[in-house]
């Protein structure tokens with residue numbers, strides 16, 4: 001579907017992409033990883049036709065630089081940095097719905113699921129919104145339309161756990177579409193992808209197939225038992241929307257499947273305080289497939 005052949009890009013004699021080649025197929029969901037400055041965003045910008053470069057790119061037979069309109073009409077894109085748009089949000093949504101051949105309601109529906117009521121920010125200039133609000137709007141525009149390819153450049157950078165969970169769930173509804181997700185948090189997106197491509201100094205240094213994680217929309221019910229209530233833990237777990245029925249000794253909440261590793265990373269910081277953590281596929285989850293740390297995968301449980 002996408003052929004990137006031998007592309008090179010220099011900024012003021014500094015070579016940022018170096019004879020990079022990559023073929024992306026209809027079934028590929030790619031995690032694009034690499035250190036800061038490796039060239040991920042530059043590769044994506046070339047793919048979108050924003051930069052002149054050496055070498056060739058075709059997207060469904062179109063050249064992004066030459067046939068920008070055709071190429072962009074097929075891509076749902078979330079940039080790493082929101083553009084500094086002065087136009088009011090309402091106007092931006094109406095404009096986007098027109099150029100993306102979708103409806104304001106469909107974009108608003110995605111924004112709702114991410115926890116943003118567009119009517120509340122309708123008249124506010126886009127650039128004055130918070131980082132998270134801007135990102136929710138950009139995701140809503142990208143996912144509130146039909147596309148043949150999804151491209152996300154660090155899509156979760158400004159999102160809180162609840163919005164991240166909603167985003168994972170929204171992406172899980174589009175798994176039949178090829179996608180490229182650039183991220184520094186491979187552990188977070190590993191459940192979304194089936195291929196990992198790593199860039200280093202503008203070259204592909206790793207290109208691996210990874211096991212498809214199946215139903216990434218799965219929600220895990222979680223119960224944590226502490227040795228004693230603790231203020232710092234309470235503040236940390238509040239971000240995850242957990243509740244305690246007994247003044248802080250036990251906590252219950254839900255974790256999105258792909259958030260599991262990040263969540264368990266948080267738990268390790270409080271290891272001395274924790275009596276037990278229990279993760280289990282939530283009763284209403286579409287399927288019971290859970291990661292397991294000292295657990296019995298056949299039971300769909302994980303215990304730490």
Ligand SMILES: Nc1ncnc2c1ncn2[C@@H]1O[C@H](COP(=O)(O)OP(=O)(O)OP(=O)(O)O)[C@@H](O)[C@H]1O
Nearest residue numbers: 011012016034035036037038039040041042043080
């Ligand atoms: N418009 C530009 N003008 C000059 N240099 C640029 C420009 N865009 C990117 N660069 C440089 O190109 C290199 C690669 O940048 P790029 O944003 O593609 O990296 P990245 O892998 O996406 O990094 P990060 O993980 O930090 O987002 C960096 O050294 C950056 O400073």
